[in-house]
Every structure is written in C-alpha cells, then in structure tokens.
Amino acid sequence: MSEPITSGAASMAGWKLLGGAAGASAIGAGLASVVVMCVTTPRSPKEWAVGLISTVVGSIGGGAAVIQHYGLQSWAQEPMGLVAMLGLVFTCGLPAWALVRWLFNFIERRKSQDLAEVAAALRKELNK
Template sequence: MLMMRPRTRGEWAAALISTLVSSIGGGAAVVQHFGLQSWTADYIGLVALFGLVFACGLPGWAIVRWVFNYINRRADAGIDDIYADMRKGLGQ
C-alpha cells in the first residue's frame, strides 16, 4: 500500500476505510465459507486467521485505487460516455 501512495488525504482515508471494511467483511466471509472457526482454539491459529483477514483487505484497497484512477482519468466525461465505456469493457 505504501508503494502507491494516494495523492490526497481523501484518497488516503477512503483507501484505509476500504481496506478495513474489506478485511472485516471479506475476512469474515472467507472464514465462514471455509469453516475456519476452529482455528481460534490456539494462539498460532489466531495468528494465521488474522493474517488471512489482513490479506482479504488488500484487494479492497486495490479496487478503490483503480476506481479513483478511472474517475480521475474520466473526470470531464458525461454519464453517457461512462455508460458506453462500461458496455465496451463488458463486451456488450
């Protein structure tokens, strides 16, 4: 995350919040999906679980950064241009 620092404080705050929310929500979903609750029984399991939850936050941060970069590139585009760009991106 420090290799590609956000340009403004607002971007930094949004990236930090998205990482936290992705860690909590995504990490909980992964733990629930794979039934990893038993890892909480000992210390090493908790460390591994928290590492997994932390890793779930990184994709959230990356997605927010991609969205910020896309918005900055297309700041002067109208909604019809954005819609056409999305359709083209989806192959429709």
C-alpha cells in the same frame, strides 16, 4: 508489584473477554493498511482516508467471508489459530486498496461525462 504469571493470565483473560478473533481482525486490517499505503503512496489526504477505510473494510469483511466460507471458526479457540486468522484477514485487505484506486482513476478520467457516456465506455471496455 504483581507476579508476572498473574498479570499474564489477567491480560490473556482480558484479550479473550474483548474477543480474540476481533482483536486479530483489527491487527490484520491495520497491518494490511500500512503495507498498501507504503507500497502505493496516496496522492492526497482524501485518497489516503478512502484507502485506509477501504483496506480496513476489505480486510475485515473479506477475511470474515473467507473464514465463514471455509468453516474456519474453530481456529479462534487456539492462539495459533488466531494467528492464522490474522494472516487471512491481512491478506484479504491487500487487494481492496488497489480495487478502490482503480475505480477512482476510472471515475476521475470520466468526470466530465454524463452517466450514459460512462455506461457506454464501460460496456465498450467489458466487450473487448
């Protein structure tokens, strides 16, 4: 049996080797997906898959954009900084599911219309 300190140091080294920031992003994206799926239950397996993918991509892409925009990369050097980055990634994924759901509802209501009719309706909505 290994010593607790040795195995803890080995696991921390493994975490850093795998990329602590990448792991924090994955955890944040996963948690955001679970939250939005619980708040707004998908109506079909297809909607569930699209929601999951869009939330994960929104979390990782949006979180990375916020971190890059504000120059927060140095936070990755400290464990609590990684926790803060995880919170940013989590928060950025929450609106992604809502945006995708609104887009799909908009498309579903207009599925019998051609492109010109959809463009006219969209123009009318935007000019209100």
